[in-house]
Amino acid sequence: MTENKTKIWALIPAAGIGSRMKSELPKQYLEIDGKTILEHSLSRFLEHPSIDKVVVALHANDNYWVKLKIANHPKIITIEGGATRAESVLNGLKAIQQQHGQDDWVMVHDAARPCLDNASIDALIQAGKDSAHGAILAYPSVDTVKLANANQTIDKTINREQIWLAQTPQYFPVNALAEAIEAGFKQGITITDEASAIEAQGMHPALVIGTRKNIKVTEPEDMMLASVWLVT
């Protein structure tokens, strides 16, 4: 009798061009401590015992991936990403469904977040057991939050007790997430993370406190920060 264990997939959107980084290479291929940012991010899932398979969404014109040693890892499936992060994620979800993973769960993690730690992955898996609406890593704001006017003046101060900054991974049932993103596209909502699509369907994912190390490498100064976090 084969066990029908629910699998956990990792889905890594890595099809961006990193325009805000203003670098020659797409930022996910910039190196820190001898490895690309993408390899650092991928290694967290390749080495985690609870993650069964990893899908990586690559830019249609990506000719960097094949040069990585990790490119032939047996746990990895590569697919073509889309014009937006949400489209890349949906393409990855469809690939998981084609691999009979429709009843599994998926952790979507930005390739641009190389400083993720194992304890955060463990906490997210546990939170998924307690929340049918899924769960995301996030961090409560430590700064006062201002709502801005169009002319870059302050409209008002937002009570920061309720402000959390979303990170990734974001962890959901595969089918529910695919349906939510497709519905969001039809409704014309802006989907900048997986939870925003799930919320638009009336669901309330759990917030799991991450670490401040789990930064998204977005602008040039983030490289120094990530370099420090990766070696401490």
Ligand SMILES: Nc1ccn([C@@H]2O[C@H](COP(=O)(O)OP(=O)(O)OP(=O)(O)O)[C@@H](O)[C@H]2O)c(=O)n1
């Ligand atoms: N069409 C896209 C756009 C982004 N991403 C991925 O989504 C993650 C978060 O996106 P972001 O930090 O915005 O990356 P870029 O879109 O590359 O950056 P920029 O907006 O500065 O161009 C990154 O790992 C990026 O590779 C993707 O898979 N497909």
Ligand SMILES: C[C@](O)(CO)[C@H](O)COP(=O)(O)O
């Ligand atoms: C998904 C995300 O990392 C959560 O904070 C963020 O929304 C990605 O934004 P980006 O502009 O696509 O980098």
